[in-house]
Amino acid sequence: MAAATQMFSEPDDxxxxxxxxxxxxxxxxxxxxxxYAAFNECTPNxxxxxxxxxxxxxxxxxxxxGLFPSKWSPKNxxxxxxxxxxxxxMAITSVSGDEYTGRKxxxxxxxxxxxxxxxxxxxxxxxxxxxxxxxxxxxxSTKVTGRATWLFLVYxxxxxxxxxxxxxxxxxxxxxxxxxxxIERIIFPPKKFGPTATRKNGEDEGGQSPEINVEIRKIN
Numbered sequence: 405m406a407a408a409t410q411m412f413s414e415p416d417d418x419x420x421x422x423x424x425x426x427x428x429x430x431x432x433x434x435x436x437x438x439x440y441a442a443f444n445e446c447t448p449n450x451x452x453x454x455x456x457x458x459x460x461x462x463x464x465x466x467x468x469x470g471l472f473p474s475k476w477s478p479k480n481x482x483x484x485x486x487x488x489x490x491x492x493x494m495a496i497t498s499v500s501g502d503e504y505t506g507r508k509x510x511x512x513x514x515x516x517x518x519x520x521x522x523x524x525x526x527x528x529x530x531x532x533x534x535x536x537x538x539x540x541x542x543x544x545s546t547k548v549t550g551r552a553t554w555l556f557l558v559y560x561x562x563x564x565x566x567x568x569x570x571x572x573x574x575x576x577x578x579x580x581x582x583x584x585x586x587i588e589r590i591i592f593p594p595k596k597f598g599p600t601a602t603r604k605n606g607e608d609e610g611g612q613s614p615e616i617n618v619e620i621r622k623i624n
Contacts, residue, residue, distance in 0.1 A: 413591040431470035439463030501557030506568025566594040
């Protein structure tokens with residue numbers, strides 16, 4: 405039986421949990437809104453998935469900018485943009501979530517399958533989480549370098565005209581590469597963007613920068 409997911413959704417609980425992680429809600433509120441602003445600026449003349457990619461890029465950039473004063477550092481691992489705290493124990497990256505993102509009545513998954521780099525991060529999270537059961541493994545774990553990778557999930561709901569987002573720690577990943585289990589979820593209040601702000605290019609297609617493998621062959 406899978407362990408229960410810890411969930412924080414009341415504003416006071418969210419603020420307290422973020423404070424324990426040396427984070428503030430303002431960083432993530434701003435990142436979600438700046439990502440949406442990039443999304444909303446795109447037109448039908450942009451490539452079909454560029455709006456989602458632009459939002460993904462600006463959201464990650466905004467988180468990095470917001471955490472820089474707190475001595476977090478950017479790092480790119482196989483094209484995955486991370487921001488890592490000073491101790492190296494926590495990393496954050498933003499990805500597109502599905503319609504259950506930011507909702508207490510269901511569990512979200514990522515919008516698109518992730519590559520091997522994300523799968524490695526999830527396996528690392530499982531490694532860290534397994535040491536929460538007994539004291540001896542916890543002591544042993546302090547002798548090795550460990551890092552928990554959190555995902556800042558964002559979903560733009562065009563029907564309800566709101567942005568939903570959460571900062572969550574993944575537990576498991578499916579065979580096709582989708583993250584679908586969570587150790588912890590920190591759910592922020594949704595932000596309304598209203599009909600006047602709805603993107604000129606229509607629906608949210610959820611595009612984002614892919615993890616690309618390129619095969620190079622000699623042409624005779």
